[in-house]
Every structure is written in C-alpha cells, then in structure tokens.
Amino acid sequence: MSQIEAVFVKGVIGSDPILEDGKPQIAFFGRSNVGKSSVINSLVQRRDLVKTSSTPGRTQQLNFFLINRSLYFVDVPGYGYAKLPKEVREKIRGHILWYITGAPRPRCSVLIVDAKVGPTAYDIETIELFRQHGHVVIVVANKADKVSSTAREAQGEKIRSALGISDFVWYSTRTKEGRDSLLRTLLELARH
Template sequence: MITIKSAQFVKGVIGSDPIMKEKTPQVAFVGRSNVGKSSVINALVGVKDLAISSSTPGRTLQLNFFLINEEVFFVDLPGYGYSKTSLKQAEKMRKMIMWYLESGEAKPKKVVLIIDSNVGPTKFDMEMMELLTENEHEVVVVANKIDKVKQSEIVKKKRSIIEKLDSENIVYFSTKTKQGKEELLEEIMS
C-alpha cells in the first residue's frame, strides 16, 4: 500500500521552465474541463485544497506542479473541450497541453487521462487518447465520478469506455467514496 506522506504545490508554469528538465519523474493529469482533475489529485494525496478545484470549468490556466513524497511531480494540466471559453483562450489551453505532451521538453512517466464515467468518453477524450498513444505515452485511464453512475448502468458504461478508448488499463474512481484510490496510486507511483 502506497502512503502519501507529503504533498506541496511547487509552481505553475505556462511555458518552458527549468522544472521541466528536472530528473524528478512527472505524472501528468489531463482531461476535459470540469471532469475533476484537481479533485482526483486532492483525493489521491488526501489534501482537500492542494490543487484548486472549482465548479466553474476552465479554472486551471497553467501547468501546475505538485511535489509528492519528495519523489514525483503530479502535473495538473488545463482542461480541454470547454465550449464557453473564448476561442482564443481555448486555443491557448489546447496549445499548452499539446506542447507539454509533444515537445519532448517534459517527459511524463505516465499520463492519467481522466474521463467522466457517467458521460463516457467524448470526442475530445478519444482524440486525446489517440494523441497520447501516437506519442507513446504510458496512459492510465481514470473513469471519474463512478459513484454517480446508476448501479443498473455500470456494466454498460464500463464496456462502452473500454471499447471507445481501446484500453483495458482503466481505474474506476470516486473522489467522494475514494473507490479506486489505492489502485490508481499503485499504477502511477510504482
């Protein structure tokens, strides 16, 4: 069982920065706006407001680096696919995400792709999975908000997620009940 002993915000960056080249491994968290990236990070580390979460989509506007157990950075990326942001802002966020994942300056050891269990993979999620696969990132899919899926729908939703993302490496997660916490920590910290 992996225990988080320390978690601290280090810095937010919007471009090239020395932190990207540090030898400390990085685990990137990516997903649609308001899918719960910051909430998943907070649930994993057991600190309520380490990563700022909001009910308003599009709050994360930079790459936020958190040092976990003095041994790994969790990197909270801006969300994608939020239609109410200005086109200019949405394009800026998209470019930042792509730069982080494709430039080679940062080399995340794993990328956690967070989707909404109830909604299932969106067009944007499937495009992101394709990009991650093309760039040979090791991907862990987190189907967040599993507690909001009706019991009668769970098997159908799980099958749909597996088929649409062509992945078996899926952690079903709830920030409320902490379902999937241990499994996800094992996946990303080992």
C-alpha cells in the same frame, strides 16, 4: 496507505527547468470540470491542495506538485470548456499539445474521463495523441458514484471501446473508490 507529502511548486506556462530536472512527472489530463484537481486532492488526501472550482477553465497553467520529494503530479489545464472564447480554448489546447509532444514525456499520463458521460471527442483525440507520442497511459473514469452497479458493465464497455483500451479504473473522489489502487499504481510507475 501511509501519508503522502505534497507541496505546490509552481505553475508552468512554457519552457521551464522543472520539466527537465529528472523527477518523474505523473500528469493528469481531462476535459474541464471532469475532476482532475479533485482526483489529485483525493490521492494526496488533502481537501485543498489543488483548488477545485465551479468555474471551469480558469487554470491555464500546468501546476506542479512535488510528491514525497521525488516525483511530480502535474495538474494540466482542462480542455473543451464550451463557454470559453474560441481563442482561449485554442490557446489552452495548444499549451496541452506542447506539453504532450515535449521532452521529456511524463512518466505516466492519466486521462480522466467522466464515468457517466463517457469519453468525448476531445478525450478520444487526446488518447490518440498519447499513442502517437508514445505515452504510458492510465484511464480513470471519475465520478463513478454516478454510475449504478447495474449500469457498470455496459458503461464500462462503452468507455473501453470509445478509447480503444482494455482496462481503466473506476474512481470517485466522493466515495474513495479506486483511490488506493490508483495511488499504488502511480507510485510504482514513478519508481521505474
């Protein structure tokens, strides 16, 4: 696939004109450390566009990246990082909730879950919120390199039934599994 142009625009922590500038937003949600930033980097084929970290929970703003001058990839703060103080976790959760329930909705909400761990209670709560608020959702099972081909069928069923979905994308930022098809799907969604 041709080169993707990606530019960091800004970090958003509340009302901001960028939310309503008319460009579609593709937002990446998921628990802390699941690989949201890594997935964005792999989609745009940049090692370092988005900082990834061994210290989860540091990013608390919504980071907007302008893609091909026409849409945004939004790196949403990770939820559920147990080591953060409760007040900080609740603040992050509140911020995510504010974005999920705000206007306009993202054109597509990508929910990233850990392929091996499977959906957590927070992931289930998040997809439930997406449903309540009318989001278009794509579920991505990242770190698929950790799930052997023999375990795929059972693990796939576990992910589908926990989230109540009929389909999801196996993805690995290490092996590039799923990258081309997810990118194609997201760019297509942003066009309509």
